[in-house]
Amino acid sequence: MGFFDKIKQGFKKTSDAVSHSLDSVFAAFVKIDEDLLEELEEALILSDVGASTSAKIVAEVEKRAKLRKTTTASELRDLLREVLTDNMLDNQPLDVSGRPAVILVIGVNGVGKTTSIGKLAARYVSEGKKVMLSAADTFRAAAADQLEIWAKRAGADIVRHGEGADPAAVVFDSISAAKARGSDIIIVDTAGRLHNKANLMNELAKIDRVISRELPDASRETLLVLDATTGQNAVHQAEEFNKAAELTGIILTKLDGTAKGGIVIAISAGLGVPVKLVGVGEGIDDLIDFDRAAFLEAILPP
Amino acid sequence: MAFEGLTEKISSAFKHLRSKGRLTESDIKEAMREIRMALLEADVNFKVAKDFIKAVTEKATDAEILESLSPSQQVIKIVNEELVALLGGQTTRLTISPNPPTIVMMVGLQGAGKTTNCAKLAALLRKQQQRRPLLVACDVYRPAAIEQLKVVGRQLNIPVFDEGQGDPVEIAKHGIDYARRNGYDLVFLDTAGRLHIDEKLMDELKNIKATVKPTEIILVVDAMTGQDAVTVAQTFDEALGIDGVLMSKMDGDARGGAALSVKAVTGKPIKFIGTGEKLGDIEPFHPDRMASRILGMGDVLTLIEKA
Ligand SMILES: Nc1nc2c(ncn2[C@@H]2O[C@H](COP(=O)(O)OP(=O)(O)OP(=O)(O)O)[C@@H](O)[C@H]2O)c(=O)[nH]1
Ligand SMILES: Nc1nc2c(ncn2[C@@H]2O[C@H](COP(=O)(O)OP(=O)(O)OP(=O)(O)O)[C@@H](O)[C@H]2O)c(=O)[nH]1
Ligand SMILES: [Mg+2]
Ligand SMILES: [Mg+2]
Numbered sequence: 001m002g003f004f005d006k007i008k009q010g011f012k013k014t015s016d017a018v019s020h021s022l023d024s025v026f027a028a029f030v031k032i033d034e035d036l037l038e039e040l041e042e043a044l045i046l047s048d049v050g051a052s053t054s055a056k057i058v059a060e061v062e063k064r065a066k067l068r069k070t071t072t073a074s075e076l077r078d079l080l081r082e083v084l085t086d087n088m089l090d091n092q093p094l095d096v097s098g099r100p101a102v103i104l105v106i107g108v109n110g111v112g113k114t115t116s117i118g119k120l121a122a123r124y125v126s127e128g129k130k131v132m133l134s135a136a137d138t139f140r141a142a143a144a145d146q147l148e149i150w151a152k153r154a155g156a157d158i159v160r161h162g163e164g165a166d167p168a169a170v171v172f173d174s175i176s177a178a179k180a181r182g183s184d185i186i187i188v189d190t191a192g193r194l195h196n197k198a199n200l201m202n203e204l205a206k207i208d209r210v211i212s213r214e215l216p217d218a219s220r221e222t223l224l225v226l227d228a229t230t231g232q233n234a235v236h237q238a239e240e241f242n243k244a245a246e247l248t249g250i251i252l253t254k255l256d257g258t259a260k261g262g263i264v265i266a267i268s269a270g271l272g273v274p275v276k277l278v279g280v281g282e283g284i285d286d287l288i289d290f291d292r293a294a295f296l297e298a299i300l301p302p
Numbered sequence: 303m304a305f306e307g308l309t310e311k312i313s314s315a316f317k318h319l320r321s322k323g324r325l326t327e328s329d330i331k332e333a334m335r336e337i338r339m340a341l342l343e344a345d346v347n348f349k350v351a352k353d354f355i356k357a358v359t360e361k362a363t364d365a366e367i368l369e370s371l372s373p374s375q376q377v378i379k380i381v382n383e384e385l386v387a388l389l390g391g392q393t394t395r396l397t398i399s400p401n402p403p404t405i406v407m408m409v410g411l412q413g414a415g416k417t418t419n420c421a422k423l424a425a426l427l428r429k430q431q432q433r434r435p436l437l438v439a440c441d442v443y444r445p446a447a448i449e450q451l452k453v454v455g456r457q458l459n460i461p462v463f464d465e466g467q468g469d470p471v472e473i474a475k476h477g478i479d480y481a482r483r484n485g486y487d488l489v490f491l492d493t494a495g496r497l498h499i500d501e502k503l504m505d506e507l508k509n510i511k512a513t514v515k516p517t518e519i520i521l522v523v524d525a526m527t528g529q530d531a532v533t534v535a536q537t538f539d540e541a542l543g544i545d546g547v548l549m550s551k552m553d554g555d556a557r558g559g560a561a562l563s564v565k566a567v568t569g570k571p572i573k574f575i576g577t578g579e580k581l582g583d584i585e586p587f588h589p590d591r592m593a594s595r596i597l598g599m600g601d602v603l604t605l606i607e608k609a
Contacts, residue, residue: 042348045342045348045529046347046348046529047529048345048528048529048530050342050343051339051342051343052339052343108526108551108554109413109415109551109579110412110413110414110415110524110551111413112412112413118445139579140450140579141417141418141449141450141451141453141454141457142446142447142449142450142452142453143446145445145446145449145450146444146445146446146449146450148446149445149446150445163453192579194551194553194554194555195554195555196553196554196555197553227413227524227526229411229524229527229528229530229531229534230524230526230527230528231345231526231527231528231529231556231559231560232343232344232345232528232556232557233345233526233554233555233556233557234526236555254411254412254497256497257411257497257498257499257530257534258497258498258499258530258533258534259528259529259530260530263528282412282443282444
């Protein structure tokens with residue numbers, strides 16, 4: 001099932017406030033007036049695009065509509081899609097060209113890091129790659145056990161230490177093991193941490209440095225996992241994690257729920273960090289490549 | 303400071319006050335626009351914010367306030383008071399069953415913080431009320447969920463009942479039987495995370511509820527949740543009839559507008575907040591502190607009194 005179908009399926013399960021309200025906005029379209037623009041703004045805010053970003057987007061839509069003398073609902077819908085598209089980076093695949101390639105996965109607590117790693121490992125194993133998982137979450141209860149179950153499911157190797165071990169040491173050992181065994185890809189699972197905790201962010205920066213030092217020429221992805229249910233705080237998360245370890249992409253999880261994840265619109269172009277993957281369930285296949293057009297389509301019903 | 307941000311904005315909305323001597327309704331309207339913005343940036347649901355602003359506007363346009371000496375402070379005070387009232391007014395406790403064991407069922411979306419916080423709550427009540435808690439592992443789906451509960455149970459020296467990957471309804475039932483037989487007077491059911499729109503898994507919760515008749519069903523909500531909090535809370539409440547809410551991850555810097563949204567749509571009290579990953583990081587919920595946080599204000603009342 002493709003990105004769009006998955007999302008559509010998710011939408012069908014529930015009365016969808018956003019597409020519903022947008023639909024009625026366009027259905028009731030007579031002329032572009034205050035009310036209409038306000039309703040557009042409302043629909044965007046309800047998808048977690050954020051009040052100020054939504055206001056900016058709507059102002060831009062209004063400007064372009066005037067310039068182009070837009071008169072029909074479908075033209076206006078296209079305009080909105082165009083403005084949203086301009087506010088988001090285009091699709092970018094993960095770069096795992098190096099040997100080994102390293103994927104560092106980070107984010108706040110409970111967003112879906114470990115699960116996404118399991119799914120990603122399965123994908124690369126099925127492509128014939130040798131994957132090594134690094135259990136650098138040594139803090140959360142049974143975190144390494146959880147990753148180990150995913151490693152088995154995916155057919156990947158795993159390096160783990162005992163609870164409370166130094167995460168950077170786990171990463172160091174994982175890299176040595178990957179070199180020795182000729183792994184193609186190392187995926188590092190880290191403990192969930194809130195971005196306002198300096199000591200934990202420093203720990204992350206240390207992991208980041210170990211990777212750069214041990215594998216200076218490796219191709220490298222540093223992926224921030226964001227839960228689609230998250231509201232405006234996701235912007236702070238992206239900013240702070242980007243300071244600790246330079247982000248190369250975002251995994252947007254839990255899009256199979258009713259939340260739209262509109263917050264990534266503010267983050268994508270704003271920080272210059274593209275969404276690369278999307279989580280649409282708890283199963284091993286429920287991770288798909290991000291598709292900007294499909295994502296915006298999901299926020300804006302056709 | 304964020305408080306000054308909002309106060310300044312409202313004061314500037316009232317800036318021509320001095321020349322005119324009194325506030326007009328359009329001044330109020332402008333101030334309300336600023337407050338609305340603050341609420342939305344705090345992730346208060348759009349519709350909830352709209353209703354809230356409407357209610358506050360009515361109160362604020364009262365003649366006495368328009369003509370008072372410091373109307374902007376008065377308006378902030380009204381906003382704050384209304385927010386506190388909407389958030390539940392006072393701290394609400396967990397209901398204890400007169401016929402032990404008290405059964406608390408923890409439910410919520412994936413990753414919200416159910417497992418961690420049921421362990422924290424068990425430890426808290428053991429300490430405060432000398433209860434004998436038991437944790438029951440009803441999450442048979444998430445990889446290593448049972449092991450996670452066992453680890454936290456071990457850390458706290460609280461026993462954990464599990465039957466491996468069995469049927470959650472049966473496990474819950476057996477867990478309660480086990481508690482009765484062994485003199486545990488407080489049982490926490492750690493259920494699997496699920497989407498509110500997953501009918502099959504929501505039915506499972508309904509079956510657990512029908513079978514064990516829990517004293518309390520607590521919905522765990524992540525403090526970082528955005529606009530969707532209303533849909534989630536409403537759906538869980540309609541399906542199960544929740545008794546209260548625990549807001550987790552309050553140690554972050556999210557404003558936590560979800561608290562207002564959840565309270566507004568379910569009417570159920572927020573009872574506890576999770577304030578960290580450690581097993582002692584749990585506190586009762588205080589509506590006044592939450593109100594200040596949502597508005598991005600420090601200790602609002604002392605500041606108003608100084609003004
Ligand atoms: N519905 C849904 N659930 C998901 C998705 N991704 C992860 N989950 C669930 O979310 C919960 C948390 O996932 P984890 O992978 O443990 O999250 P984490 O970020 O590693 O959590 P910590 O290590 O505790 O910070 C689990 O119950 C997962 O099954 C998704 O795309 N959709
Ligand atoms: N900072 C912080 N982290 C928390 C808090 N409560 C829970 N967590 C973390 O959030 C993550 C998810 O917590 P869990 O208790 O596993 O959540 P859950 O709802 O049981 O997750 P599933 O069973 O996968 O649905 C873990 O990393 C916890 O340590 C809190 O109050 N503050
Ligand atoms: Mg994890
Ligand atoms: Mg759990």
